[in-house]
Amino acid sequence: MPKSKIARAGGVCDKMYPMRTYTIVVEPEDGGGYFVTVPALPGCFTRGNTIDECRERAVEAIEAHIAGLQADGEPVRDEVGAPQLLAVTVAA
Numbered sequence: 001m002p003k004s005k006i007a008r009a010g011g012v013c014d015k016m017y018p019m020r021t022y023t024i025v026v027e028p029e030d031g032g033g034y035f036v037t038v039p040a041l042p043g044c045f046t047r048g049n050t051i052d053e054c055r056e057r058a059v060e061a062i063e064a065h066i067a068g069l070q071a072d073g074e075p076v077r078d079e080v081g082a083p084q085l086l087a088v089t090v091a092a
Contacts, residue, residue, distance in 0.1 A: 040077050
């Protein structure tokens with residue numbers, strides 16, 4: 001019997017898995033495009049040429065990262081709170 005599916009932005013998600021929301025950090029790169037990290041999931045990152053592409057690739061990267069954690073029997077961290085961007089000044 002096929003698994004039940006529910007629609008989500010950009011595709012379909014198995015109903016059996018909880019939906020999770022993660023903050024992504026999108027930083028411009030010197031040569032163009034953007035570097036994307038997921039603070040709640042250390043080691044999860046991707047790149048994109050546009051903001052929309054960054055969002056799409058972040059979903060793919062997060063799904064792959066979570067699948068890897070689950071396959072290794074590691075816990076999947078939830079985001080505890082949204083990260084804050086702060087500026088500090090240092091002597092350099």
